[in-house]
Amino acid sequence: MAAKNVLIVYAHQSAASFNAAVKKAAEEAFKAQGCDVVVSDLYAMKFKATATEDDVTGGIKNPEHFCYGEETMTAWQEGRLSPDIVAEQKKLKDADLVIFQFPMYWFTMPAIMKGWIDRVLTKGFAFSPEKPYSEGIFKNKKAMLSFTTNSHETMFSASGINGDINVTLWPIQNGILHFCGFQVLPPQIFWAPAYVPQEARASMLETWTGRLQGLLNEAPLSFAPCDSFDLEKGFQMKVDVQEKHSGSPYGLTVGHHLGKPLPPNSQMKAGV
Ligand SMILES: Cc1cc2nc3c(=O)[nH]c(=O)nc-3n(C[C@H](O)[C@H](O)[C@H](O)COP(=O)(O)OP(=O)(O)OC[C@H]3O[C@@H](n4cnc5c(N)ncnc54)[C@H](O)[C@@H]3O)c2cc1C
Known part of the structure; x- marks a missing residue:
């Protein structure tokens, strides 16, 4: 297998967290496979989460009615996006696989990661309304969600209190990743790491490390x-x-x- 470029978009505030351990395991496993691994550590970078006029340099085309999607598409075409977006887009362009590593917040990803999605996946660069989903711009790339919860697996089932996890995953996996064309690998979910014994957490990390050996060859959803x-x-x-x-x-x-x-x-x- 040819060496691949892996981008890990990571959102956790603490290096002592379980998310940090999961991210470290992925970095080590991919490096051992000869891959190039780049990590965007969003909190450490103090990544700006809000989609605003500051994301465009060199002037706004329509200051009376600022339309983020249109202005940033034009700025992307003209090379006028803010440097932090340009840097993330370069990482994404080079990546064969993107892993989003995060703790579940309110049934979805933390705001700082959603901000990365809002700001980096610029119209024209990451998606085209004319060529969405299976025709999408990133159809030769893979992406996956890897996240932790406080909920136990039983709670995210069709008869569990939070409802079916498949429903929870659909807007992110279909509406964001697949919409941009990504082949979406099955998610890795670490259920309630704070509420299980240490041995169970060690076993979760072991299972993850095992999966990482063949991840690049896995079939998508x-x-x-x-x-x-x-x-x-x-x-x-x-x-x-x-x-x-x-x-x-x-x-x-x-x-x-x-x-x-x-x-x-x-x-x-x-x-x-
Ligand atoms: C705003 C907000 C919204 C939330 N919304 C939801 C929600 O909608 N649904 C839901 O289920 N949860 C929700 N949560 C809970 C959140 O998802 C969990 O707190 C988080 O996923 C736990 O992951 P962590 O990495 O922070 O765990 P941590 O608390 O950092 O770690 C868990 C345990 O793992 C240990 N650990 C760390 N490293 C290792 C290692 N190498 N080996 C073994 N053990 C290790 C830690 O010491 C700790 O004991 C929310 C939390 C917040 C703050």
């Missing part, structure tokens, strides 16, 4: 391909695709459930 939808009809799912799926007991994806039960674990396991 399944999503509905772009050509399943009809541009002329407001991107509705094509009738023949729906008919082809009519015999299945499950919906096509978490989002495209077609009024049926969700495909079990489709945001957790490849090939579902």
